[in-house]
Amino acid sequence: MSDSSTGLKARLRSDLTTAMKARDAIRSSTIRMVMTAIKAEEVSGTTARELSEQELVTVLTREAKKRREAAGAYDDAGRAELAEKERAELAVLADYLPEQLSEDELRTLVAEEVSAAAAAGKSGKAAMGLVMKAVRGRVSGRAEGGLVAAEVKNQLEA
Structure with a gap:
């Protein structure tokens, strides 16, 4: 698999470095989590491959959905601090997703x-x-x- 990254993947790597230097724990842990999900998607199946931009957006969308659902579940369980953490991660993910339709x-x-x-x-x-x-x-x-x-x-x- 080549290391010639797509634009979104390169942006995630760059932003991870920036977040780590700024000691932004939420941003760096969220980007790491996304990079792990991307890597898992790339190596799933019979052969490893580089994901397209659209496939990267699909992974990001799936991760954002998980955060949205978890925040709702934590709210329902009265765990506001955990719900806030999920929303903070969702806000980080939103920076990488296309603008949502109204x-x-x-x-x-x-x-x-x-x-x-x-x-x-x-x-x-x-x-x-x-x-x-x-x-x-x-x-x-x-x-x-x-x-x-x-x-x-x-x-x-x-």
Whole structure:
């Protein structure tokens, strides 16, 4: 596997060095955690490989989702200090993720794909898979899958 890093991966390495020099414990531990997740993804499967930018965003999105869910679970359990730590890590991860779509932008994008599916003769639950696939391709890391699915379902049932 070559060491010619992608832009995002190189930025993570550089930011890790900066965070370590600044003794920023949250930032450095979060970036280390992400780099470990990236390395695990690169060596999973039958052959080691370098991840594409899109695959890196997918790993970051997955890690951000874990932090969001953990913060909610800690809140529910009355563990505010642990929830805050998860939110701090989530804030670090947000620096590396593409800007998220607003609710209106997502709603508009889904509406376009629902219309396209209707034009192709698909509607209701039968169109769910078709619309989800199309929207997922256009969203690419800018909206969480659960939010996309909820909006698609909402519009198909309307």
